[in-house]
Every structure is written in C-alpha cells, then in structure tokens.
Amino acid sequence: xxxxxxxxxxxxxxxxxxxxxxxxxxxxxxxxxxxxxxxxxxxxxxxxxxxxxxxxxxxxxxxxxxxxxxxxxxxxxxxxxxxxxxxxxxxxxxxxxxxxxxxxxxxxxxxxxxxxxxxxxxxxxxxxxxxxxxxxxxxxxxxxxxxxxxxxxxxxxxxxxxxxxxxxxxxxxxxxxxxxxxxxxxxxxxxxxxxxxxxxxxxxxxxxxxxxxxxxxxxxxxxxxxxxxxxxxxxxxxxxxxxxxxxxxxxxxxxxxxxxxxxxxxxxxxxxxxxxxxxxxxxxxxxxxxxxxxxxxxxxxxxxxxxxxxxxxxxxxxxxxxxxxxxxxxxxxxxxxxxxxxxxxxxxxxxxxxxxxxxxxxxxxxxxxxxxxxxxxxxxxxxxxxxxxxxxxxxxxxxxxxxxxxxxxxxxxxxxxxxxxxxxxxxxxxxxxxxxxxxxxxxxxxxxxxxxxxxxxxxxxxxxxxxxx
Amino acid sequence: xxxxxxxxxxxxxxxxxxxxxxxxxxxxxxxxxxxxxxxxxxxxxxxxxxxxxxxxxxxxxxxxxxxxxxxxxxxxxxxxxxxxxxxxxxxxxxxxxxxxxxxxxxxxxxxxxxxxxxxxxxxxxxxxxxxxxxxxxxxxxxxxxxxxxxxxxxxxxxxxxxxxxxxxxxxxxxxxxxxxxxxxxxxxxxxxxxxxxxxxxxxxxxxxxxxx
Ligand code: SF4
Numbered sequence: 001x002x003x004x005x006x007x008x009x010x011x012x013x014x015x016x017x018x019x020x021x022x023x024x025x026x027x028x029x030x031x032x033x034x035x036x037x038x039x040x041x042x043x044x045x046x047x048x049x050x051x052x053x054x055x056x057x058x059x060x061x062x063x064x065x066x067x068x069x070x071x072x073x074x075x076x077x078x079x080x081x082x083x084x085x086x087x088x089x090x091x092x093x094x095x096x097x098x099x100x101x102x103x104x105x106x107x108x109x110x111x112x113x114x115x116x117x118x119x120x121x122x123x124x125x126x127x128x129x130x131x132x133x134x135x136x137x138x139x140x141x142x143x144x145x146x147x148x149x150x151x152x153x154x155x156x157x158x159x160x161x162x163x164x165x166x167x168x169x170x171x172x173x174x175x176x177x178x179x180x181x182x183x184x185x186x187x188x189x190x191x192x193x194x195x196x197x198x199x200x201x202x203x204x205x206x207x208x209x210x211x212x213x214x215x216x217x218x219x220x221x222x223x224x225x226x227x228x229x230x231x232x233x234x235x236x237x238x239x240x241x242x243x244x245x246x247x248x249x250x251x252x253x254x255x256x257x258x259x260x261x262x263x264x265x266x267x268x269x270x271x272x273x274x275x276x277x278x279x280x281x282x283x284x285x286x287x288x289x290x291x292x293x294x295x296x297x298x299x300x301x302x303x304x305x306x307x308x309x310x311x312x313x314x315x316x317x318x319x320x321x322x323x324x325x326x327x328x329x330x331x332x333x334x335x336x337x338x339x340x341x342x343x344x345x346x347x348x349x350x351x352x353x354x355x356x357x358x359x360x361x362x363x364x365x366x367x368x369x370x371x372x373x374x375x376x377x378x379x380x381x382x383x384x385x386x387x388x389x390x391x392x393x394x395x396x397x398x399x400x401x402x403x404x405x406x407x408x409x410x411x412x413x414x415x416x417x418x419x420x421x422x423x424x425x426x427x428x429x430x431x432x433x434x435x436x437x438x439x440x441x442x443x444x445x446x447x448x449x450x451x452x453x454x455x456x457x458x459x460x461x462x463x464x465x466x467x468x469x
Numbered sequence: 470x471x472x473x474x475x476x477x478x479x480x481x482x483x484x485x486x487x488x489x490x491x492x493x494x495x496x497x498x499x500x501x502x503x504x505x506x507x508x509x510x511x512x513x514x515x516x517x518x519x520x521x522x523x524x525x526x527x528x529x530x531x532x533x534x535x536x537x538x539x540x541x542x543x544x545x546x547x548x549x550x551x552x553x554x555x556x557x558x559x560x561x562x563x564x565x566x567x568x569x570x571x572x573x574x575x576x577x578x579x580x581x582x583x584x585x586x587x588x589x590x591x592x593x594x595x596x597x598x599x600x601x602x603x604x605x606x607x608x609x610x611x612x613x614x615x616x617x618x619x620x621x622x623x624x625x626x627x628x629x630x631x632x633x634x635x636x637x638x639x640x641x642x643x644x645x646x647x648x649x650x651x652x653x654x655x656x657x658x659x660x661x662x663x664x665x666x667x668x669x670x671x672x673x674x675x676x677x678x679x680x681x
C-alpha cells in the first residue's frame with residue numbers, strides 16, 4: 001500500500017462515489033448547526049419538500065447572537081431573538097442528536113461544545129456553516145466550514161460535493177518557550193505563510209511542538225488554519241487525543257470504545273507520505289505574537305515594532321499596509337509595547353476553553369487591570385467551561401482583577417450581540433480575526449494569546465507576558 | 470439558481486488585497502433569516518458614512534464619496550475586479566448573496582478564498598481566476614477608460630477586453646455545467662441516494678459508534 005497522509009485516509013474513508021472529473025460525494029458524519037448560517041438552509045429544505053437525511057448527525061446550539069449577561073432579560077434585540085427562535089423552531093420540527101439552546105447548561109460556542117461533549121470524534125468528517133469548523137481537525141477529523149447552500153445539501157443528502165484539496169504539512173519542532181502558546185504558534189505560522197498561504201490546501205500540523213500541545217492547544221491551532229487560508233487543519237491522533245475523548249457524553253462506550261480506539265490509532269500520516277507543500281518552523285524562535293493590522297498575517301513579536309509600509313516593495317501589499325495602519329490609527333515603527341489599549345476580550349472559539357482561562361488567570365492573580373482599560377471581558381466558551389472555571393475559582397481571580405465574568409457565547413469575537421468595541425477603541429483580543437469592524441464598527445483589534453491579553457490588561461498596553469510570569 | 474452563460478458587463482475595480490467577508494457584509498446584517506435583500510448593505514462600512522443597521526432605509530444614508538462603487542462611472546457594474554485572496558474569513562454565504570443582490574454576476578481576481586469561491590457557484594456568481602499580471606493590467610485599463618466593459622463567455626471560458634484581447638480561464642467542469650444550466654446540486658446528488666445508503670450501511674457495520 002502506498003504511504004498515505006492523514007488527509008488521504010480521512011478522505012478515502014468518506015468517499016461515496018467519484019465523478020470522472022474528480023468531484024467526490026463525501027459522506028458527513030457530524031453536522032454542527034448554529035443560528036446564523038442555518039435558517040435559509042432549513043427554509044430551502046422545506047420549500048423543496050425534502051426531509052433531512054440523518055437527524056442523528058445534527059448537533060446544534062445558539063451562540064452568535066446570545067447575550068453574555070442579563071440572561072433573565074432574554075435576548076433583547078428583536079432581530080437576534082428572531083434568529084435564535086428560528087433555530088429553536090427548526091430543531092423542534094426536524095430533530096437533532098443534541099440541541100443546546102440559549103440558557104441550557106451546556107450551551108456554548110459550537111466549536112467548544114462539539115469536542116467537550118464527545119460529539120466530535122476522531123476520524124469523523126465534521127462540517128458546520130462556520131469557517132472555524134477547522135477547529136475539530138485537532139481530533140484527527142476532516143473538518144471544515146461550509147456555506148449555507150452546503151448546509152442545506154448536507155441536511156438533504158448527508159453528503160458534500162467536494163474536490164480533494166492539496167495536502168500541506170506544517171511541522172513545528174522543538175520546545176515552546178515559557179509563555180508561548182498554541183495561539184502564538186498559529187499567528188507565527190500565518191505570519192510566515194500569509195493569510196492566503198493555505199488556500200486550496202488541507203494543513204496537517206505535526207512535529208514535537210504540536211505533539212506537546214494539549215487538546216485545547218491543538219484546537220486553538222486548527223481553529224486558526226482558516227486564517228491561513230486552509231479550510232481544514234488537522235493533527236494526528238495520539239494518546240492525548242484518546243484520553244481527552246474518553247468518557248465524554250457522546251463518546252463510544254464498552255466494546256465500541258475499544259473498536260473505535262483501534263481505528264483511531266491508524267489516524268496519522270504514514271512515513272514517507274507525500275505532501276504538496278511542507279513548511280517548517282523552529283518552535284524555539286517563536287515569541288509571543290501581537291497583530292498590528294487588519295489581517296491576521298499582519299503580525300509581529302511583542303518586542304517588535306509596527307512595520308513601515310515604505311519598506312515594502314510590492315505595491316499591492318504596501319497599499320494594504322497603508323490602509324491597515326490608517327484604520328488601526330498606528331504610526332510606522334511604533335514599538336508594540338507602546339500601544340495602549342481600551343478594552344480586553346478573552347474568549348471566542350479560539351481561546352475560551354478551560355486551559356485558556358487558566359493561563360489568563362495565572363497572569364491576573366493578585367493583579368488589577370490598568371486604569372485606562374475601560375472594559376475587560378472574560379467569556380467562557382460554554383456553560384460547562386464556565387462551571388469548571390468557577391469550580392476552580394478562576395472567576396474570582398478575573399473579577400478581583402477588574403474583569404467582567406460573563407456567560408458563554410461568541411460575544412465580542414464578532415459583536416453580533418451587545419458586546420462590542422466603539423469606533424476607535426483598541427482591543428487586546430484572544431479571538432481570531434482583526435478585520436475592520438469585526439468587533440464593532442471602527443473598532444481596532446489586536447490578536448493575542450490569553451496570557452498576553454491578561455498581561456496587556458494589567459499594563460494597559462501590550463506587554464511581554466514572559467516578564468510577568 | 471440563475472444560469473450564467475454570457476455576460477457583457479461594466480467593470481468596477483476594488484483595489485485592495487484580502488477583502489474579507491466581514492467587509493463584504495458586516496455581521497449585523499447576518500441576523501436576517503432571508504436569502505435576499507443584502508445588496509444595499511454590500512460593503513456597508515466602506516460605502517456609507519454612518520453605521521448601518523438591519524431594517525434601516527438605506528436610500529437616505531450618507532454615502533462615502535471615496536468608495537469606488539459610489540462613483541457614478543461604476544453605477545450598474547456587473548463585474549467586480551478584485552485583488553488577491555478576495556472573500557477570506559467567515560464562511561457566511563451572505564457575502565455572495567449581497568454581491569449578487571447588488572447586481573454583480575462575475576468577479577475577476579488573482580485568487581479567492583476557498584469557501585467564498587465555492588459559495589459563489591451556488592448562487593449564480595462566476596468567480597474567475599486570472600494571473601496576477603493580467604488582473605493588474607485590467608485594473609489599469611478600468612481606471613483609464615470610463616465605461617470599461619468585459620465580455621465573459623462561460624462556455625468558451627474566455628474574457629474578452631474591448632481592445633480585442635481574449636483571456637482564457639479555467640473552471641471546474643462540474644461547477645461550469647451547474648452554472649451554465651442553473652442546476653440545483655441537491656437534486657443531482659439525490660440521484661445517487663442508493664450509493665449513499667449502501668455506503669452508510671457499510672459504515673454502520675464497521676464503525677457503529679458513528680451512528681448512535
Ligand atoms: S467565537 Fe467567533 S469565530 Fe468562533 S464561531 Fe463564534 S463568531 Fe465565529
């Protein structure tokens with residue numbers, strides 16, 4: 001047998017049939033659904049008089065529009081409320097394996113609840129009408145975001161029409177330095193290959209630095225694969241994966257568990273497997289990262305400075321940099337550590353898991369946020385994460401430092417609910433996109449790790465977390 | 470879905486790389502549960518001077534005179550000329566819905582983000598990838614010549630410029646077929662329902678834990 005990549009194995013295992021031109025019908029095991037990208041798909045299904053193919057593949061939650069405080073008041077924005085109620089009604093009508101509606105104890109960001117409930121299992125194909133579905137690739141899954149038409153296609157047929165992507169290997173070797181996290185690795189990779197670097201590819205992350213990451217860290221990394229242009233990111237299955245999955249609500253039990261584990265242990269790239277592109281990074285050289293622009297590739301070490309567009313030779317890039325700096329209100333050559341912030345957001349499907357909250361709390365313990373920080377939010381990714389954090393007393397550390405401790409949801413990652421930046425406000429954010437207006441019209445986002453966000457909250461400006469650990 | 474065959478359309482240039490779907494259609498408009506009506510809010514933050522909200526009457530809002538689509542010479546444009554990695558970011562299909570609803574039928578650029586690219590084909594929009602140097606030349610031509618149009622022939626896979634040049638482009642044969650005929654791919658897939666069922670039965674036997 002020829003050596004196969006992990007991606008080859010996952011692909012081959014899910015192909016129902018292939019057309020002459022290579023377009024494959026790919027079977028989907030897990031369909032995650034949230035309120036924003038599904039209403040038109042359910043409507044389309046209804047209008048065509050079609051039934052969902054396999055309801056037990058659906059796991060749904062409301063996350064984007066839900067408020068993170070004052071739950072007693074419900075969803076005050078009528079347009080948001082209608083969208084969430086539409087999801088309620090659609091799931092009521094159609095059914096699902098699991099639904100975690102607004103206020104449910106297990107509600108949360110769709111990419112947090114899948115793994116923590118064992119609804120994401122190694123070897124699965126996982127899709128969701130959401131680009132950060134790449135997160136689930138951390139489990140050795142083929143997981144990627146789809147559009148709403150494809151949501152409808154999966155509902156109706158349990159399949160996707162797909163052409164095989166190219167395979168890219170990103171190998172990160174060596175130990176990560178103190179205070180350097182999966183988020184910094186992700187940003188460093190994007191800084192290296194660019195936001196279009198992974199276009200048309202599925203990325204496998206490998207190397208000793210990746211194997212050394214927890215599942216939370218691997219999820220952070222795969223989550224950001226889409227910011228490198230790759231629809232799918234993945235990590236091979238190992239003991240860390242299997243131990244994470246063991247005992248979770250929807251994980252297999254008894255003899256099924258043993259059979260599953262035997263299969264999962266095959267989910268890695270074979271020695272000598274061919275990748276279309278290989279990128280290598282030295283983990284020792286990765287420092288905590290901070291983005292300075294309006295694209296995740298506009299990123300630099302915390303000890304660096306805002307780059308000067310005048311030094312950029314490519315006119316298209318230079319133009320992009322100039323627009324970014326104008327939007328961000330930054331002057332070339334300003335040291336990153338001189339940039340003062342107004343708000344801090346710790347949350348999102350990138351960095352809202354228990355380990356992220358622990359890392360931030362470790363920096364905040366016994367410290368307070370700076371006077372110029374108007375608002376600091378800690379938003380757990382799910383109700384279960386929130387509960388665990390409270391059991392560990394993390395909420396008290398956040399609150400004592402001056403943070404607001406909120407309910408789960410997407411929150412200020414994209415500001416569809418009430419949590420947002422005002423025009424001109426600058427935010428240290430653990431989310432994944434620093435696009436113009438992403439956290440509120442005119443808002444200025446700098447992407448960082450949870451520990452770096454906490455350090456920035458304390459200093460009132462960006463700071464090297466390694467100096468305070 | 471609207472079929473796409475031949476388009477002779479006015480071209481509008483959007484000269485910046487990495488245009489993300491948040492810029493194409495900001496999040497507040499994603500609260501809609503409909504598929505239509507997004508056109509007036511296409512590029513909302515760049516296009517208007519105020520902050521747009523769903524349900525607003527857009528006709529009276531102050532326009533940003535510096536935004537390219539607000540220039541009278543590009544009114545009625547059907548072809549959007551773009552730079553590298555257009556459509557990156559969120560998977561929101563509201564982005565192609567807004568572009569289509571505004572009146573565009575085709576996009577031309579050196580590269581598109583994967584999910585966005587795919588979503589275009591599901592909505593009767595043709596994204597065309599041309600080499601960066603050719604795209605660059607088109608940008609110069611559009612800017613130099615008001616009323617600049619391109620004739621796009623999907624079947625022949627060509628873009629014809631007014632000065633008689635013909636640029637060829639690649640397109641996936643399956644997507645081309647669906648777009649030329651305006652086909653609904655769910656219907657096409659369901660013709661293989663038996664195959665899907667057979668596959669499912671096979672897997673149910675080997676990996677039963679997936680079907681709990
Ligand atoms: S947390 Fe942000 S990126 Fe993640 S699913 Fe929610 S809105 Fe999308």
